[in-house]
Amino acid sequence: xxxxxxxxxxxxxxxxxxxxxxxxxxxxxxxxxxxxxxxxxxxxxxxxxxxxxxxxxxxxxxxxxxxxxxxxxxxxxxxxxxxxxxxxxxxxxxxxxxxxxxxxxxxxxxxxxxxxxxxxxxxxxxxxxxxxxxxxxxxxxxxx
Numbered sequence: 001x002x003x004x005x006x007x008x009x010x011x012x013x014x015x016x017x018x019x020x021x022x023x024x025x026x027x028x029x030x031x032x033x034x035x036x037x038x039x040x041x042x043x044x045x046x047x048x049x050x051x052x053x054x055x056x057x058x059x060x061x062x063x064x065x066x067x068x069x070x071x072x073x074x075x076x077x078x079x080x081x082x083x084x085x086x087x088x089x090x091x092x093x094x095x096x097x098x099x100x101x102x103x104x105x106x107x108x109x110x111x112x113x114x115x116x117x118x119x120x121x122x123x124x125x126x127x128x129x130x131x132x133x134x135x136x137x138x139x140x141x142x143x144x
Contacts (some may be wrong), residue, residue, distance in 0.1 A: 084113035089122050096126040103127060 001014050085099040085105065096102050096115065106112040108124050115123035 080110045086113035086115040086123070089115050096123040096130070099123065 001016055005011060005014070067098060081101070083101045085094060085101075088094045089096050099106070099113075101112055102116075102123060106116050106123065107117060108119070108127060110123075111117045113123065114122040116127065118124060119128070
């Protein structure tokens with residue numbers, strides 16, 4: 001592609017991805033994935049926008065690798081707090097400070113939901129750095 005651009009006197013960004021990969025994907029790789037993985041009938045945690053069957057698991061004679069294989073957690077449900085509104089925060093339906101437990105029961109030191117666990121999480125970031133913006137938004141008549 002680069003030589004073609006030089007010979008034609010063009011200078012642009014191009015990708016050769018479509019020359020190598022069809023829209024249908026790599027048939028050999030897809031066949032291998034189908035042979036090795038199957039979709040689970042359920043997945044322990046519900047994430048916004050994801051269908052519960054979108055998590056593959058090893059099947060047949062393939063030995064599973066990862067925390068499920070190392071720790072005997074299969075069959076245990078992982079349920080979050082009913083008061084936590086991380087799903088709404090992640091969907092953009094509410095701001096972190098609008099969550100019922102934000103800054104009270106749920107803090108970076110005592111996180112209840114996934115949004116407060118990591119310093120990069122939306123709630124943790126608002127908790128640590130967003131107080132000024134919250135006060136300005138409230139004073140301007142924005143969300144409380």
